[in-house]
Amino acid sequence: MKLHVIFLIIWALFGTSESSDNGVCGDRPLAEDFRGSRVVGGKDAEPGNWPWVISIQEYRDDEYFHVCGGVVLNNLWVLTAAHCFRDVGNEYYSWRLVFGTNQLSDMGAHAQIRTIKEKIEHENYDPDTESNDIALVRLDQTIVFDKFTQPACLPAKQAILSKLDDCYVAGWGVIKEQSTGTSDILHEAPVNIIPVEHCNRPTWYNGAVGDYNLCAGFEQGGDDSCQGYGGGPLMCKRSKAKFYTVVGITSWGSSCRQKQILGVFTSTQYYDEWINGEVFKKPQMSAVKKLFWQIAEFFYKIVKKVFQRS
Known part of the structure; x- marks a missing residue:
């Protein structure tokens, strides 16, 4: 068999593009440039402004209801908050995750629905203080x-997060302070990152915000993350940069839209090692393909040298 034929067979078996499995992080093909348009x-x-934001939905009374947001990490894992699963036991196995939609009552043709195969909360999550409020969800497919x-x-x-000055x-979640229902359409709001030491002032959160947290909102009041935003992202970038980075996962807050009462987020940077350790602890198909491709490429080089010498 000729060398190029061998190579083509190896490519067909193991040469699947990594980008088709894992996408391009931060890519927003349908989003307009936000610079100068903060509201x-x-x-x-x-639609398409935030293609990594998903809805985690609880099943009850023959219907699905939005419980929390989540963030797509790759084609098999979602990042969210541990408090989303508080006091639910194993009921989350009946929940669903909705990808690729803006309006929950009319999800559209591009929506994808998955269920939960595995849920991993941080081992030191404390529901009383909401410390280590972070969780991973492994999809059924x-x-x-x-x-x-x-x-x-x-x-x-x-990365120096204080240099990120364009955040959303x-x-x-709930859009108005007195409202009890969550929004049907994905809502976006600009916020500012506030130093943790400011949030911990006696007249603010009085030391309740940890080093593992971020604060965001407006000191004078305004939009921040209210009920129903839990597990969703705090996304930031430099004003002239193209890609947003998810720097936080919505955790808690005493109120919303109030002066000096800001949203508190779990810092994804702080938990970088934990996230990677859990996600890559279990082998995934894309990783297996990548390994096979590396082996195939190695043997191809050896065979090529043998053919060149003969």
Whole structure:
């Protein structure tokens, strides 16, 4: 058999593109450039603005209801908050995750629905203080990346978050303080990152915010993350940069839209090692394909040298 034929067979078996499995983090094919268009108070998001934001939904009374948001990490894993699963036992196995949609009552043709195969809460999560409020969800089957569904970027360990000056929260949470129902359409709102030491002032959260948290909102009041935004992302970038990075997962807050009462988020940068350790602890198909491709490439080089010598 000729060398190029051998190579083509190896490519067909193991040469699946990694990007088709894992997408391009931070890619927003349908989103318009946000620079100069921040709207204080927030607004409904356009389809495709935040393709890594998903809805986690509880099943009760023969219907699904939005419980929390989540963030796509890759085609098999979602990042969210541990408090989303508080006091639910194993009922979350009947829940569903909705990808690629803006409006929950009319999800559209691009929506993808998956169920939960495995849920991993941080081993030190404390529901009383909401410390280590972070969780991972492994899907029952992989998702397909398209213009409406893409993985999020997480910040590098050495990234300086204080330099990120263009931040948003997004979710299907409560929009008004006195409202009890969550939004049907994905809502986005600009926020500012507030130093943790400011949030911990006696007249603010009085030391309740940990080093593993981020604070965001507006010191004078305004949109932040209310009920129903839990598990959803805090997304930031430099004003002239192209890609947003998910720097936080919505955790808690005493109120919303109130002066000096801001949203508190779990820092994804702080938990970088935990996230990677859990996600890559279990082998995934894409990783297996990548390994086979590396082995195939190694043997191809050896065979090529043998053919050249003969």
